[in-house]
Amino acid sequence: MDTKKDIDTADAKVTRRDFLYLTTGSFTAVGAGALAWPFISQMNPDASVKALASTEVDLSPIMPGQSITILWRGKPVFVRRRTEEEIAEAQAVEQIDLPDPETDETRVQKPEWLVMVGVCTHLGCIPLGNKGEYNGWFCPCHGSHYDTSGRIRKGPAPKNLEIPNYVFLNDNTIKIG
Amino acid sequence: MLKIKNIFLSLLLSIFTSFAFAAGEMHEPMHPDWSFQGPLGKFERAELQRGYQVYTEVCSSCHSMDLLSYRNLIQEGGPEFSEKQVKAMAAMFEVEAGPDADGEMFMRPAILSDKFVSPWKNEQEGRISNGGAYPPDLSVMVKARPGGADYLYSLLLGYEDETPEGITLDDGVYYNIYAKNQKIAMPQVIYEDGVEYTDGTAATEVQMARDVTAFLAWSAEPKLEERKRIGFKVIIYLIILSFLLYFTNKRIWRDTSH
Amino acid sequence: MSDDYQPQSAVAKWIDKRLPIVTLFSGHLMQFPTPKNLNYWWTFGGILTFCLITQIITGLVLAMHYIADANLAFASVEHIMRDVNYGWLLRYIHATGASMFFIAVYLHMARSLFYGSYKEPRELIWIIGVFIFLLMVATAFMGYVLPWGQMSFWGATVITNLFSAVPFFGEAITNWLWGDYSVSGALLTRFFTLHYLMPFLIFGLVILHIWALHVPGNNNPEGIDVVKGQDTVPFHPHYVVKDVLALVVFMIIFAGFVFFSPNILGHSDNYIQANPLQTPEHIVPEWYFLPFYAILRAIPDKLGGVIAMVSAIAILAFIPWLDSSKVRSCKYRPLYRQFYWILIIDFIVLGYLGAQPATGIYLILGRLATLYYFLHFILVMPLIGYIEKPKPLPKSISEPVLSKEEQLAKSGQMA
Numbered sequence: 108m109d110t111k112k113d114i115d116t117a118d119a120k121v122t123r124r125d126f127l128y129l130t131t132g133s134f135t136a137v138g139a140g141a142l143a144w145p146f147i148s149q150m151n152p153d154a155s156v157k158a159l160a161s162t163e164v165d166l167s168p169i170m171p172g173q174s175i176t177i178l179w180r181g182k183p184v185f186v187r188r189r190t191e192e193e194i195a196e197a198q199a200v201e202q203i204d205l206p207d208p209e210t211d212e213t214r215v216q217k218p219e220w221l222v223m224v225g226v227c228t229h230l231g232c233i234p235l236g237n238k239g240e241y242n243g244w245f246c247p248c249h250g251s252h253y254d255t256s257g258r259i260r261k262g263p264a265p266k267n268l269e270i271p272n273y274v275f276l277n278d279n280t281i282k283i284g
Numbered sequence: 285m286l287k288i289k290n291i292f293l294s295l296l297l298s299i300f301t302s303f304a305f306a307a308g309e310m311h312e313p314m315h316p317d318w319s320f321q322g323p324l325g326k327f328e329r330a331e332l333q334r335g336y337q338v339y340t341e342v343c344s345s346c347h348s349m350d351l352l353s354y355r356n357l358i359q360e361g362g363p364e365f366s367e368k369q370v371k372a373m374a375a376m377f378e379v380e381a382g383p384d385a386d387g388e389m390f391m392r393p394a395i396l397s398d399k400f401v402s403p404w405k406n407e408q409e410g411r412i413s414n415g416g417a418y419p420p421d422l423s424v425m426v427k428a429r430p431g432g433a434d435y436l437y438s439l440l441l442g443y444e445d446e447t448p449e450g451i452t453l454d455d456g457v458y459y460n461i462y463a464k465n466q467k468i469a470m471p472q473v474i475y476e477d478g479v480e481y482t483d484g485t486a487a488t489e490v491q492m493a494r495d496v497t498a499f500l501a502w503s504a505e506p507k508l509e510e511r512k513r514i515g516f517k518v519i520i521y522l523i524i525l526s527f528l529l530y531f532t533n534k535r536i537w538r539d540t541s542h
Numbered sequence: 543m544s545d546d547y548q549p550q551s552a553v554a555k556w557i558d559k560r561l562p563i564v565t566l567f568s569g570h571l572m573q574f575p576t577p578k579n580l581n582y583w584w585t586f587g588g589i590l591t592f593c594l595i596t597q598i599i600t601g602l603v604l605a606m607h608y609i610a611d612a613n614l615a616f617a618s619v620e621h622i623m624r625d626v627n628y629g630w631l632l633r634y635i636h637a638t639g640a641s642m643f644f645i646a647v648y649l650h651m652a653r654s655l656f657y658g659s660y661k662e663p664r665e666l667i668w669i670i671g672v673f674i675f676l677l678m679v680a681t682a683f684m685g686y687v688l689p690w691g692q693m694s695f696w697g698a699t700v701i702t703n704l705f706s707a708v709p710f711f712g713e714a715i716t717n718w719l720w721g722d723y724s725v726s727g728a729l730l731t732r733f734f735t736l737h738y739l740m741p742f743l744i745f746g747l748v749i750l751h752i753w754a755l756h757v758p759g760n761n762n763p764e765g766i767d768v769v770k771g772q773d774t775v776p777f778h779p780h781y782v783v784k785d786v787l788a789l790v791v792f793m794i795i796f797a798g799f800v801f802f803s804p805n806i807l808g809h810s811d812n813y814i815q816a817n818p819l820q821t822p823e824h825i826v827p828e829w830y831f832l833p834f835y836a837i838l839r840a841i842p843d844k845l846g847g848v849i850a851m852v853s854a855i856a857i858l859a860f861i862p863w864l865d866s867s868k869v870r871s872c873k874y875r876p877l878y879r880q881f882y883w884i885l886i887i888d889f890i891v892l893g894y895l896g897a898q899p900a901t902g903i904y905l906i907l908g909r910l911a912t913l914y915y916f917l918h919f920i921l922v923m924p925l926i927g928y929i930e931k932p933k934p935l936p937k938s939i940s941e942p943v944l945s946k947e948e949q950l951a952k953s954g955q956m957a
Contacts, residue, residue, distance in 0.1 A: 124535060127528070127531060127532055127535060128532060130528060131525075131528040131529060131531075131532045134524070134528055135525065135786075138521055138522075138525060145627070145628035145631055145632065146599065146603055146632075148628055149603050149606070149607075149626055149627050149628050149632060150603075151627055153607075153621075153625040153626045153629070154355075154359075154624070154625040154626075154627075155353070155397075155621065155625040156625075158353065158355050158396060158397040159397050163395075323802050350617075351617065351620045351624070356624070420814075421815075423620070424620070424813045427805060427810060427813040428810055428811070428813035428814045429810055430810050432810075504813075506624055507623070507624075507630040510630075511630060511631070511634075511801055511804075512801060512802065514631070515797060515801020516801075518797050519797050519798065519801070522793055522794045522797060523794065525790050526787065526790045526791055526794065529783065529786055529787040529790055530787060532783055532787075533783045533784050533787050536779050536780055536783055537780060537784075540578055540775055540780070541578075541940070542578045542579055542775075
């Protein structure tokens with residue numbers, strides 16, 4: 108395609124031509140990248156899903172020794188008002204006895220209130236409350252036992268029941284998520 | 285052949301201009317200036333907030349806005365109330381929730397994620413309470429009528445104190461200059477000082493009609509500001525790119541006789 | 543075509559030996575010898591491919607959020623507009639994209655009609671194109687039903703009711719189509735499925751369309767056969783860049799609609815939820831269907847109207863045989879090209895009339911315009927080819943270019 112004229116001034120021409128092509132090419136690429144973003148972003152949780160991402164829970168009707176289960180982000184969350192005995196039991200456990208060592212103090216904000224995601228850390232079944240050898244929860248699927256702090260004590264589950272992010276809005280209300 | 289091409293072009297032009305507002309039984313609406321019209325248009329926060337107040341205090345007793353949620357009142361590009369304000373406003377309404385452990389449905393105060401509470405349980409209730417005419421949902425009303433915001437604004441202000449001679453109205457039908465056939469099943473609702481604006485603005489009929497129409501325009505197009513903002517950048521980008529491509533193309537073709 | 547290029551890299555060689563996709567791509571999309579005199583009317587093929595891909599991709603992501611249930615469809619579209627990240631953008635691109643797709647296809651067809659691209663040996667390309675157009679019509683029609691607005695519902699009612707015009711089996715066919723005794727949720731779900739499917743059928747036909755094109759190669763504005771090498775340039779970069787340039791200009795118009803006037807091509811009634819108990823005053827299809835809608839309503843008989851409307855598209859397939867001219871390009875057909883412009887005006891007038899009530903002067907004009915439409919194909923095309931005296935054709939496509947240069951040389955203004 109190059110004529111003799113082009114070859115003579117090849118160097119200068121190549122630089123200018125390449126610059127133009129490079130600029131056009133990169134400008135196009137930038138646009139294409141920007142264009143791709145909405146298509147990727149649309150799969151992220153949308154506004155209506157994010158609006159339900161946090162749930163407020165009224166604690167006042169819960170008596171000591173009572174648990175409620177609420178749905179948060181599609182998962183069950185156990186909110187338990189622990190009795191004095193349960194709290195003492197949880198705090199007395201030696202770290203060395205725990206497959207997943209964690210102190211009770213780090214798992215609660217107020218010792219009376221235990222808030223945990225009710226999904227067994229083994230394979231995802233929902234543990235049953237007031238059951239098991241450790242006075243806490245028992246998962247019927249594969250026999251994991253959790254204590255009064257929701258920590259795994261016996262069975263195949265590798266980790267303690269997850270504590271979600273929550274805050275006390277006041278003494279009677281927590282906001283989860 | 286040149287003549288026919290010219291005829292074609294002038295015909296094209298006249299056809300497209302005649303697609304303008306369909307006359308006939310509709311009176312041409314008023315055309316106020318809206319802050320949100322035009323390629324650089326934006327909503328005015330205060331106007332939308334006042335408009336929400338007019339909707340809640342005047343319109344919501346008959347008209348639902350099913351597609352809006354209370355949380356929309358906080359988001360960018362809208363009235364932009366604070367979260368605290370909207371939580372309080374929402375809590376003034378009750379929504380049905382449940383069933384509870386006994387299997388009963390119950391009422392609870394609305395929260396951010398709830399949809400706007402409808403005045404009616406269902407369409408039938410709405411109809412029977414309004415002489416058979418169901419007050420339509422207003423969520424996208426500005427886009428659901430030819431003439432859009434101009435038409436709605438004009439309609440709200442289009443009532444006359446006296447029905448002109450020669451026009452008979454059935455029960456529950458009212459005269460309005462801008463309505464189709466000048467008859468409408470909705471009575472006048474915008475009256476001077478119909479609301480007391482929290483920001484102290486004088487609640488004239490024109491003011492209230494403007495504010496609530498702007499609010500409805502936002503409700504129909506909550507993403508308007510974002511859309512125009514992104515659009516501006518996109519068009520500038522494409523114009524620059526077309527220049528770059530034009531010169532690239534020219535360069536590529538320079539050595540070929542064509 | 544494909545025997546010149548050999549893959550360079552080891553990976554390319556490995557793949558190409560097992561599946562000759564590298565040489566195929568290179569042969570057909572890069573080296574392909576293309577006439578060097580193509581004007582911008584030839585860029586619409588590339589633009590249409592872009593439109594198809596855009597519609598498929600935006601449609602795909604919209605389908606992740608849309609719900610094809612009569613009670614939920616309208617609200618799901620509004621959910622997309624309000625809650626889904628960039629949902630408003632994806633929806634407006636998809637809705638506007640349909641209109642842009644038809645603008646491009648009409649201009650693409652207009653090019654073919656003017657330059658005789660449908661004539662021997664390109665008849666099959668044209669016929670495949672007619673089928674692509676038919677699928678586009680079906681796809682767009684079904685797509686418009688999905689938001690389940692008043693126009694969606696009533697437009698579907700009017701058009702699907704046409705099937706009841708079929709003698710004897712009409713009602714059975716219509717109920718079979720509906721899956722019900724009227725337009726309802728049953729129709730909506732099947733329309734969603736078919737709307738999702740058809741673009742992929744279109745894609746397949748487009749492959750055949752381009753394959754068929756690559757046998758003889760592109761037509762050109764002169765309408766005469768080209769000599770490979772002397773009259774052609776490789777498709778890349780000459781036409782890749784030119785096509786992208788045209789595409790970007792097209793995108794500016796597209797973006798103008800999407801970002802600044804996204805609802806102007808639609809109808810406000812479709813923002814009212816479908817109500818089977820209330821018919822809108824004027825049922826109007828989208829603008830790109832208006833000419834065919836006018837033809838449908840021009841015939842007083844229901845079955846006659848249906849036949850006329852279907853024939854208006856079907857007749858296109860016969861054009862290669864209806865046009866008796868031996869000359870391809872209207873550049874060299876001084877008499878026929880005047881009728882060409884009348885056809886274009888006629889089509890636009892039909893479009894305008896399709897949006898008016900089918901009464902009075904509009905109905906009379908609609909009938910006249912419909913008459914001309916058919917006469918153009920049945921009478922004008924066969925006759926004019928015989929009686930017309932075409933202008934002398936250039937010896938080659940380089941000739942008109944060279945003679946331009948010769949003229950410049952004469953006046954001492956050689957570039």
